[in-house]
Amino acid sequence: MLHHPHKRAGSTRRRTGRLAGAAAALAAVIGLGTLAGPGAHAADNPYERGPAPTTASIEALRGPYAVSQTSVSSLAVTGFGGGTIYYPTSTSDGTFGAVAISPGYTAYESSIAWLGPRLASQGFVVFTIDTNTTLDQPDSRGRQLLAALDYLTQRSSVRGRVDSSRLGVMGHSMGGGGSLEAAKSRPSLQAAIPLTPWNLDKTWPELRTPTMIIGADGDTIAPVSSHSEPFYTSLPSTLDRAYLELNGATHFAPNTSNTTIAKYSVSWLKRFIDNDTRYEQFLCPLPRPSLTIEEYRGNCPHTS
Numbered sequence: 145m146l147h148h149p150h151k152r153a154g155s156t157r158r159r160t161g162r163l164a165g166a167a168a169a170l171a172a173v174i175g176l177g178t179l180a181g182p183g184a185h186a187a188d189n190p191y192e193r194g195p196a197p198t199t200a201s202i203e204a205l206r207g208p209y210a211v212s213q214t215s216v217s218s219l220a221v222t223g224f225g226g227g228t229i230y231y232p233t234s235t236s237d238g239t240f241g242a243v244a245i246s247p248g249y250t251a252y253e254s255s256i257a258w259l260g261p262r263l264a265s266q267g268f269v270v271f272t273i274d275t276n277t278t279l280d281q282p283d284s285r286g287r288q289l290l291a292a293l294d295y296l297t298q299r300s301s302v303r304g305r306v307d308s309s310r311l312g313v314m315g316h317s318m319g320g321g322g323s324l325e326a327a328k329s330r331p332s333l334q335a336a337i338p339l340t341p342w343n344l345d346k347t348w349p350e351l352r353t354p355t356m357i358i359g360a361d362g363d364t365i366a367p368v369s370s371h372s373e374p375f376y377t378s379l380p381s382t383l384d385r386a387y388l389e390l391n392g393a394t395h396f397a398p399n400t401s402n403t404t405i406a407k408y409s410v411s412w413l414k415r416f417i418d419n420d421t422r423y424e425q426f427l428c429p430l431p432r433p434s435l436t437i438e439e440y441r442g443n444c445p446h447t448s
């Protein structure tokens with residue numbers, strides 16, 4: 145976006161008639177059209193990244209950005225167990241929002257690795273982490289997610305690519321419980337997405353972060369009746385919040401590539417980390433039950 149001054153000078157929709165045609169023709173003649181990358185869309189919203197989304201684009205295995213990755217050794221960090229950073233390769237679109245993702249009890253980074261390139265290719269820096277020990281509890285996982293975000297924005301090799309004011313957290317199971325803990329302790333976080341979350345604390349009225357809780361109807365480890373549903377219900381009714389219950393899914397649905405998880409996660413992160421209202425269409429009106437959605441609850445329209 146930063147190298148497209150023709151797009152920043154005035155949005156396409158403000159040009160009309162012959163002037164618009166002339167501008168388009170000039171852009172074509174000097175080859176700007178072929179330079180236009182994923183960030184070519186005119187942005188009144190400075191955080192908007194990538195082209196206008198479609199159902200196909202948010203369901204795709206990869207989004208518009210090519211992705212690079214770099215490994216972070218546990219020996220090089222404190223407060224969490226290292227991990228892998230996935231990030232858009234291009235430096236032409238300025239900084240990106242970022243999200244840290246924790247695995248669950250006894251599990252490793254590899255168990256949530258599919259989310260790295262899937263989300264980064266849509267225009268986020270994504271840090272999938274290992275925890276200090278695989279037995280760490282949700283409160284510890286929450287602190288570790290925050291330590292990982294601090295490392296990402298302050299010390300990592302990609303810190304210059306990250307907008308430190310636009311951060312989010314995700315996690316599976318105890319890592320999802322950890323994402324609730326992280327949001328509770330750091331209200332400046334812009335989005336949280338707990339995935340089949342597990343936590344002994346059932347009430348989260350303290351959260352100020354827009355939160356989408358994703359549960360699974362067949363989860364017998366963190367049953368939605370005693371985890372995801374009370375977590376969602378306890379969030380402030382004034383908060384932008386959502387509850388997505390996967391249909392025909394188990395506790396381990398977030399451990400393999402899952403298009404329903406991906407498309408709604410991308411939409412939530414875009415809507416609240418990037419303030420990108422182009423994604424509101426996938427969240428409001430509330431998605432209806434389907435072969436993949438058992439139930440969806442939330443507020444519409446969103447208020448933040």
Ligand code: 9J3
Pocket residue numbers: 247248249250316317318319342365366
């Ligand atoms: O991270 C998880 O999978 C939590 C579920 C669990 O095994 O809790 C039992 C203590």
Ligand code: ZN
Pocket residue numbers: 345346347348349
């Ligand atoms: Zn509580």
